[in-house]
Amino acid sequence: MGDLTHFNEQGRAKMVDVSAKPETSRTAIAQSSILLNEEIYELVTNQKIKKGDVLAVAQVAGIMASKNTSNIIPMCHPIPLQGVNIAFDWEKEDQGYRLRIETEAKTKGSTGVEMEALTAASVTALTIYDMCKAIDKGMVIGPTFLVEKTGGVSSSDYKRQVNRTDRD
Numbered sequence: 520m521g522d523l524t525h526f527n528e529q530g531r532a533k534m535v536d537v538s539a540k541p542e543t544s545r546t547a548i549a550q551s552s553i554l555l556n557e558e559i560y561e562l563v564t565n566q567k568i569k570k571g572d573v574l575a576v577a578q579v580a581g582i583m584a585s586k587n588t589s590n591i592i593p594m595c596h597p598i599p600l601q602g603v604n605i606a607f608d609w610e611k612e613d614q615g616y617r618l619r620i621e622t623e624a625k626t627k628g629s630t631g632v633e634m635e636a637l638t639a640a641s642v643t644a645l646t647i648y649d650m651c652k653a654i655d656k657g658m659v660i661g662p663t664f665l666v667e668k669t670g671g672v673s674s675s676d677y678k679r680q681v682n683r684t685d686r687d
Contacts (some may be wrong), residue, residue, distance in 0.1 A: 522583035524656030525594045535595050551620045551644045551663035559611070559651045559658070560616035570650045577620075577650070578605045581643035584666035585624055585635040595634045598641050601625045603635070606641055620644055621666070 527533040555563070563573045570576070582603045589597040589646040601626040610617045638654040644660045656673065670679045 523661045532594065535630075537596060539605060540594040541672055543670045544625070544627050545631050545668070546623065546625045546667040547631070547632040547636035547668045548621065548623045549615075549640040549664065550622070550666050551640035551661060552617050553620070553644045554612070554617050554646050554659040555651065556615045556655050556657070557559050559654050562619075562654065563647075563651070564609070569653075570651055573647055574607055577643045577646040577684070578607075580646040581605045581620075581622060581639040584642035585622070585639035588635045588638040590632055592638070597629045597631060598631070598632065598635070599658050600630050600635060603639060604609055605639060607618060618647065631668060631671055631674075633665055637663060637665060 524535045525532060530611040562568050566572050582605065585603045586600060589595045602623070605625045606621045608619040608621070610619065620640050620643045622636045622643065626632050626635075626641065640663055641660075644663070648658050648660060664676065664679060666679050666681075670676075
């Protein structure tokens with residue numbers, strides 16, 4: 520099956536064997552965003568959403584999701600996370616306010632943490648949507664992408680070149 524490592528000789532799904540790989544420090548940074556209208560922006564930033572502090576709840580949800588990534592992504596290895604951080608940044612746009620979500624996951628192990636960082640970013644955005652959907656169901660999530668990864672022996676570090684489509 521070429522370079523795809525999640526398939527066995529019969530072309531069927533498998534979990535990659537990482538038992539022979541050395542443990543190294545690994546970090547992954549991912550980003551997502553959610554576009555909100557002005558009313559929701561005001562309610563969120565002034566903590567007036569009836570369900571509670573939207574950013575605090577979303578941050579905890581993202582961290583919890585990163586810790587459970589292997590339970591929802593079938594071929595993802597369960598890994599011990601050493602740290603997860605989630606940061607927010609608001610930007611005014613013509614269509615409303617974009618909340619950028621940046622997640623960072625760290626481990627010391629034999630496989631990377633990209634999926635944990637991406638899962639954290641996605642679930643953080645989904646939680647914001649869930650907490651605000653009673654006001655407006657037209658919120659737009661995304662794009663979601665890997666910004667950077669470091670660590671590992673068999674694959675090189677990665678840093679995404681940010682372009683205009685990442686900012687829209």
